[in-house]
Amino acid sequence: MDSNSKIFVAGHNGLVGSAIVRHLEEQGFTNIITVSRFECDLTDQNAVKIFFMMEQPEYVFLAAAKVGGIGGNSNYKGQYFYENILINTNVIEAARQAGVQNLVSFLSTCVFPDKVSYPLTVDQVHQGDPHDSNYPYAYAKRMADIQIRAYREQYNINYTSIIPSNIYGPNDNFSLEHGHVMPMLIHKLYLAKKNKTDFIVWGSGKPLREFIYSKDIAKIAEWVLFNYKGTDPLIVSGDEEISIKDLVGILVDEFKFKGKVRFDKTKPDGQLRKPSDNSAIKELMP
Ligand code: GFB
Numbered sequence: 001m002d003s004n005s006k007i008f009v010a011g012h013n014g015l016v017g018s019a020i021v022r023h024l025e026e027q028g029f030t031n032i033i034t035v036s037r038f039e040c041d042l043t044d045q046n047a048v049k050i051f052f053m054m055e056q057p058e059y060v061f062l063a064a065a066k067v068g069g070i071g072g073n074s075n076y077k078g079q080y081f082y083e084n085i086l087i088n089t090n091v092i093e094a095a096r097q098a099g100v101q102n103l104v105s106f107l108s109t110c111v112f113p114d115k116v117s118y119p120l121t122v123d124q125v126h127q128g129d130p131h132d133s134n135y136p137y138a139y140a141k142r143m144a145d146i147q148i149r150a151y152r153e154q155y156n157i158n159y160t161s162i163i164p165s166n167i168y169g170p171n172d173n174f175s176l177e178h179g180h181v182m183p184m185l186i187h188k189l190y191l192a193k194k195n196k197t198d199f200i201v202w203g204s205g206k207p208l209r210e211f212i213y214s215k216d217i218a219k220i221a222e223w224v225l226f227n228y229k230g231t232d233p234l235i236v237s238g239d240e241e242i243s244i245k246d247l248v249g250i251l252v253d254e255f256k257f258k259g260k261v262r263f264d265k266t267k268p269d270g271q272l273r274k275p276s277d278n279s280a281i282k283e284l285m286p
Contacts, residue, residue: 011064169214
């Protein structure tokens with residue numbers, strides 16, 4: 001690897017992809033390949049194969065996915081399954097055919113089984129049904145891990161998966177229906193302050209989440225791409241959980257919001273918690 005290595009970042013406009021592009025540029029990489037979905041629809045197998053044959057990248061970050069929070073996952077179950085299973089399958093196969101040296105794909109701590117012992121450990125990823133709030137996305141993402149394992153055994157290529165907890169940061173999806181909790185709360189709080197209305201939070205506020213900033217994911221993903229020799233997916237998360245209620249408190253303080261905060265119990269809580277074991281990455285990157 002050197003600063004001229006040809007690195008394809010699939011999903012370069014998204015929360016994770018944009019953080020990776022920014023980070024690689026800051027590290028002095030000069031040969032970063034990106035492609036818009038109009039130039040190359042990653043759900044179209046032929047388009048992806050042609051793209052890889054033309055561009056011949058040496059490394060790939062597979063950060064493209066059809067993602068959303070608890071709202072998006074429950075409204076678009078079929079689309080989340082179909083688009084994610086195609087994106088993973090097409091990009092990992094085209095990378096193999098093009099002789100890509102290493103690829104990092106991204107799962108998520110939401111892919112773990114709902115009935116699981118805490119903290120979440122990588123050996124448990126496939127040991128049961130995911131939580132009902134996002135099983136299509138979870139199963140589609142788990143298949144990237146299966147495909148990578150199968151390719152390691154048949155083709156002796158050692159691609160990798162990172163399993164982040166809830167990520168937040170710039171270029172996130174701030175949609176008021178399909179966004180993840182952090183950007184949706186920020187957007188709703190901004191509007192509540194501007195319009196002097198109540199700040200509505202979904203659910204009971206009791207669920208716990210682990211958050212990690214997208215820039216930290218990007219730094220760790222770069223190290224993993226060029227240095228990780230292991231075969232297990234790597235869980236990448238912070239050390240502590242925070243309740244949605246406490247998160248709301250932090251945001252309200254940051255915004256100096258003086259209005260009323262209301263918890264809308266008709267909205268789902270989703271998984272109560274998903275504390276993950278980040279000891280492997282902490283050993284590799286103290
Ligand atoms: O990020 P999120 O939507 O998804 O967080 P998950 C949902 C949690 O935040 C639930 C609470 O406990 C919600 O009740 N919440 C409170 C809100 N207010 C809001 C709000 O305005 N919007 C949203 N979205 N939630 C995701 C998966 O699960 O985890 C994704 O759906 C991804 O696929 C992500 O894997 C890491 O954390 O429940």
